[in-house]
Amino acid sequence: MAVKGIKTTDRHILNLANIVGDARSIIYHKEDLIAYDCDGFTLHRHLPKAVVFPNNTEDVAALVKYCSDHQLPFLARGAGTGLSGGAIPLNGEVIISLVKMKKLLSVDFENRRAVVQPGFVNLKLTNSISDKGYYYAPDPSSQYCCTIGGNVAENAGGAHCLKYGVTTNHILGLEVVLPNGEIIEIGANGIPDEPGYDLLGLLTGSEGTLGIVTKITVRILKNPESKKTVLAYFDKVEDGSQAVSDIVSAGIVPAALEMMDKTAIEGVEAAAFPVGHPKDIEAVLLIEVDGIEAGLDEQINQILDVCKNRNVREVRAAKDEAERGRWWANRKTGFGAMGAISPDYLVQDGVIPRSKLPEVLNKINKISEESGLRIANIFHAGDGNLHPLVLFDARIPGQSAKALEAGSACLQACADVGGTITGEHGVGIEKREEMRFVFTDEEIIAQTDIREVFNPDNLLNAGKLFPMPGRCVEIKRDLKEKETAITS
Amino acid sequence: MITTELLTELQAMLSPERVIEGDKNHPLGNSGIVKVYPQTEEEIASILKFANDNGKTVNVEGNGTKKGFGGLTESADILLSLSNYKGIVEHVVGDMTLTVKAGTNFKELQEYLTQFKQKISLDPYCPESATIGGIIAANDSGPKRLGYGSSRDVVIGLRIVYPDGKVIRSGGRVVKNVAGYDMNKLFIGSMGTLGVVSEVTVKLRPLPKYESLNLVLFPQGNMDEIKAFATKLLDSTMEPVTLELLSPSLSERLIGQRCYTIAVGLEDVETSVRYQENFIQSIQPALSELKVLSQQEAQSFWNQFYSLSPNSSTDSTQASLKIGVVNMDVTHVIKASHLLSDSHNLEVEANGGLGHGLCQINLSGSKDDILSAIQQTRELSTKLGGYTVINHLPFALRQEVDTWGKKPSHFFLLEGIKSKVDPNRVLNPKRFVGGI
Numbered sequence: 001m002a003v004k005g006i007k008t009t010d011r012h013i014l015n016l017a018n019i020v021g022d023a024r025s026i027i028y029h030k031e032d033l034i035a036y037d038c039d040g041f042t043l044h045r046h047l048p049k050a051v052v053f054p055n056n057t058e059d060v061a062a063l064v065k066y067c068s069d070h071q072l073p074f075l076a077r078g079a080g081t082g083l084s085g086g087a088i089p090l091n092g093e094v095i096i097s098l099v100k101m102k103k104l105l106s107v108d109f110e111n112r113r114a115v116v117q118p119g120f121v122n123l124k125l126t127n128s129i130s131d132k133g134y135y136y137a138p139d140p141s142s143q144y145c146c147t148i149g150g151n152v153a154e155n156a157g158g159a160h161c162l163k164y165g166v167t168t169n170h171i172l173g174l175e176v177v178l179p180n181g182e183i184i185e186i187g188a189n190g191i192p193d194e195p196g197y198d199l200l201g202l203l204t205g206s207e208g209t210l211g212i213v214t215k216i217t218v219r220i221l222k223n224p225e226s227k228k229t230v231l232a233y234f235d236k237v238e239d240g241s242q243a244v245s246d247i248v249s250a251g252i253v254p255a256a257l258e259m260m261d262k263t264a265i266e267g268v269e270a271a272a273f274p275v276g277h278p279k280d281i282e283a284v285l286l287i288e289v290d291g292i293e294a295g296l297d298e299q300i301n302q303i304l305d306v307c308k309n310r311n312v313r314e315v316r317a318a319k320d321e322a323e324r325g326r327w328w329a330n331r332k333t334g335f336g337a338m339g340a341i342s343p344d345y346l347v348q349d350g351v352i353p354r355s356k357l358p359e360v361l362n363k364i365n366k367i368s369e370e371s372g373l374r375i376a377n378i379f380h381a382g383d384g385n386l387h388p389l390v391l392f393d394a395r396i397p398g399q400s401a402k403a404l405e406a407g408s409a410c411l412q413a414c415a416d417v418g419g420t421i422t423g424e425h426g427v428g429i430e431k432r433e434e435m436r437f438v439f440t441d442e443e444i445i446a447q448t449d450i451r452e453v454f455n456p457d458n459l460l461n462a463g464k465l466f467p468m469p470g471r472c473v474e475i476k477r478d479l480k481e482k483e484t485a486i487t488s
Numbered sequence: 489m490i491t492t493e494l495l496t497e498l499q500a501m502l503s504p505e506r507v508i509e510g511d512k513n514h515p516l517g518n519s520g521i522v523k524v525y526p527q528t529e530e531e532i533a534s535i536l537k538f539a540n541d542n543g544k545t546v547n548v549e550g551n552g553t554k555k556g557f558g559g560l561t562e563s564a565d566i567l568l569s570l571s572n573y574k575g576i577v578e579h580v581v582g583d584m585t586l587t588v589k590a591g592t593n594f595k596e597l598q599e600y601l602t603q604f605k606q607k608i609s610l611d612p613y614c615p616e617s618a619t620i621g622g623i624i625a626a627n628d629s630g631p632k633r634l635g636y637g638s639s640r641d642v643v644i645g646l647r648i649v650y651p652d653g654k655v656i657r658s659g660g661r662v663v664k665n666v667a668g669y670d671m672n673k674l675f676i677g678s679m680g681t682l683g684v685v686s687e688v689t690v691k692l693r694p695l696p697k698y699e700s701l702n703l704v705l706f707p708q709g710n711m712d713e714i715k716a717f718a719t720k721l722l723d724s725t726m727e728p729v730t731l732e733l734l735s736p737s738l739s740e741r742l743i744g745q746r747c748y749t750i751a752v753g754l755e756d757v758e759t760s761v762r763y764q765e766n767f768i769q770s771i772q773p774a775l776s777e778l779k780v781l782s783q784q785e786a787q788s789f790w791n792q793f794y795s796l797s798p799n800s801s802t803d804s805t806q807a808s809l810k811i812g813v814v815n816m817d818v819t820h821v822i823k824a825s826h827l828l829s830d831s832h833n834l835e836v837e838a839n840g841g842l843g844h845g846l847c848q849i850n851l852s853g854s855k856d857d858i859l860s861a862i863q864q865t866r867e868l869s870t871k872l873g874g875y876t877v878i879n880h881l882p883f884a885l886r887q888e889v890d891t892w893g894k895k896p897s898h899f900f901l902l903e904g905i906k907s908k909v910d911p912n913r914v915l916n917p918k919r920f921v922g923g924i
Contacts, residue, residue: 110719111814111816111845133723154666168640168673169640185898188873191874192812192845193810195875195877195896196896196899197901200673201673201676202670202671205670206669248584251694253693298759352662353580353583353585355582383664384583384664421667423665424666439657449908465669466668
């Protein structure tokens with residue numbers, strides 16, 4: 001029986017529409033599909049075959065089974081905020097959008113867990129439980145719109161994961177539709193250490209290549225009794241970096257320890273949430289400690305001492321919640337703020353051992369000089385997670401490719417000091433080739449071997465996460481493709 | 489003679505004194521006809537490659553504290569001991585990361601880290617003999633998991649020797665990393681069935697500046713009161729690192745008073761710990777008793793606690809169970825375990841984390857009573873939606889009761905992973921879930 005209102009002769013579209021059962025739950029006209037040709041990584045685009053919006057797990061399973069039976073490539077998508085291109089339909093996939101599955105299914109305060117559907121927005125969870133004094137810890141900057149399903153796929157982080165961990169540390173259970181349409185449940189009832197290999201850990205951060213998550217049990221935490229936030233201005237980046245190391249070495253575990261450099265400060269001060277950072281400083285640190293109120297002053301005093309020993313120009317604690325909020329809004333909108341000082345920007349996501357911070361920042365400076373492009377640095381300094389933002393103008397021929405090269409060089413610099421190429425944004429399409437900076441061919445095969453167990457036909461989100469064979473040629477071609485995409 | 493041939497072949501790879509005849513009939517099983525002590529990763533790789541190429545099987549152990557944990561083979565061809573593969577590879581004090589060889593003793597590591605005011609935030613059983621590799625392979629954790637998480641939260645990188653001899657790195661040396669699949673997770677708790685972890689990188693934590701242990705004793709044994717206290721504490725902004733319910737027998741052993749006790753651990757700066765102590769006092773139920781142990785006293789309590797697990801015990805009448813349930817259901821499990829000592833002729837000591845849902849029950853008694861108690865416990869945990877795993881049981885009894893319980897419905901994925909990584913079934917045969 002055909003669904004009313006579907007105007008196509010494509011039998012696959014008709015059949016997919018039948019599964020979701022209503023014409024408003026499927027998009028298949030080219031003009032409507034354009035909105036789905038990329039995600040937060042915009043340098044690569046491809047049209048999907050269709051976008052379907054299932055309402056429940058059974059529909060997801062039926063859609064997946066259909067795709068699998070008919071060898072149609074497919075992938076899952078949440079809010080599309082991913083920064084590495086994980087939800088881009090490279091192969092003309094059928095996109096299974098989970099935005100209609102956005103219920104908070106249950107909250108169990110006594111046992112500190114909540115069950116959500118994958119389309120449930122990250123911040124809404126905290127908002128739904130904050131009246132009881134609880135929150136959900138992972139807080140990516142896009143938390144006001146990104147979905148928890150997407151967070152699981154990318155193993156999303158955030159400013160506060162220094163103390164509280166990333167998504168994987170907060171996932172207790174998952175219902176998953178495997179690439180053949182079978183539904184499995186892992187971490188039943190949210191009980192830890194279920195016997196067997198840790199599939200929860202493996203699936204979290206697998207960038208939607210092993211299965212589609214349809215239900216998530218997460219850990220919820222009690223709000224800390226108190227929070228204190230400090231802002232510190234440094235005339236030298238080295239002093240700021242050293243202060244970061246000193247704070248951690250002093251035995252303090254800050255809830256967040258963020259840093260911005262001069263170019264980044266210029267950006268955030270020109271954008272929507274300026275807070276009056278001095279224009280002539282080289283680095284600002286935003287440091288937050290939380291926990292039992294009685295113990296915080298001691299930590300704050302220690303932090304103030306550390307900063308003073310490192311020649312801080314000015315350091316002060318937020319006087320109230322409103323000021324604290326302003327400081328965080330300024331920081332959390334930092335990426336977008338680059339739009340105020342540059343037509344285009346490219347975000348990178350390398351991680352380094354904290355102690356290498358001064359060395360790598362110097363290296364990034366050199367990369368900036370050599371490429372002739374400005375690079376702003378906004379980063380989670382406490383865990384060594386750098387976000388170099390390469391500023392460029394796509395209208396100038398050659399600049400996009402240069403920006404990509406500079407971004408890749410930043411990741412190489414991270415890898416060279418024993419770091420890694422992504423701390424929270426994922427590999428996606430963007431950093432496929434850079435995987436070779438950190439893994440040998442054998443190590444990459446060890447990972448694709450695991451993918452084969454779950455996704456043997458590689459119909460689910462193919463072409464992501466792992467480098468393509470024949471690297472050099474591919475990289476060059478890839479750069480060319482990306483350049484074409486940008487300039488068009 | 490097979491043994492002689494195997495000895496000769498392996499002695500050609502390692503220096504002869506590090507290849508010895510094994511104890512095939514060890515009462516805990518999981519032994520080897522030949523026991524080898526590699527000292528380098530290359531040696532580990534060559535032993536595995538030899539086994540893989542020649543159809544031999546390999547059991548792996550550190551110091552043998554988990555010899556009674558799973559396993560339906562009394563003896564493999566080779567027992568690979570990592571007890572000689574030890575030492576710190578790299579400790580970057582400022583980065584608070586540590587890379588060590590798998591056979592390194594856990595207690596020695598913690599003692600070494602103390603001088604830097606750092607620690608590995610794991611609190612496994614038998615720390616004086618357990619190795620870091622064994623703790624991770626068996627995913628052992630203790631009550632402080634509530635405050636600091638378990639191996640999956642602490643391990644940031646591994647080097648793994650695959651059964652065919654190749655060496656694979658997973659994760660790295662940075663504290664945040666999403667490059668590729670999170671392969672670390674596959675090996676944590678895999679009981680050595682996928683590869684031999686040769687090196688482990690962990691993130692460290694600062695040693696707490698002050699600690700205390702608040703023992704809340706419930707002489708009346710009223711479970712509702714116990715639960716109400718725990719719920720109130722959990723719903724407050726206090727930050728206990730343990731909230732462990734002890735059975736009356738365990739409480740008697742540790743503090744000399746036979747009644748249900750909740751052990752609330754506090755670790756922070758002193759002012760914060762004192763403040764939380766006051767809070768606990770303020771919500772202390774009327775008929776309970778409160779004892780506060782500070783600093784060394786608290787540490788001694790925990791040291792004794794961690795030494796109580798049977799682990800490498802070869803006493804044929806001991807068992808140890810790990811039960812996972814929803815947090816507050818821990819009260820049901822601990823109470824049921826207490827009743828077991830009456831219905832069965834058993835000594836039973838039990839504890840469970842009201843903030844994380846994992847319990848440990850140690851049993852000592854006759855074979856039949858132990859088997860029946862395991863079955864009852866497993867029935868209860870299943871009814872509660874959880875599981876029971878047997879952490880320790882003599883080899884002979886493991887033939888009669890499944891260490892892991894029922895296979896999960898997604899077992900084919902576990903089996904699929906095993907087949908990809910170890911197609912010839914070289915490593916720790918039949919040690920894991922569903923005979924993997």
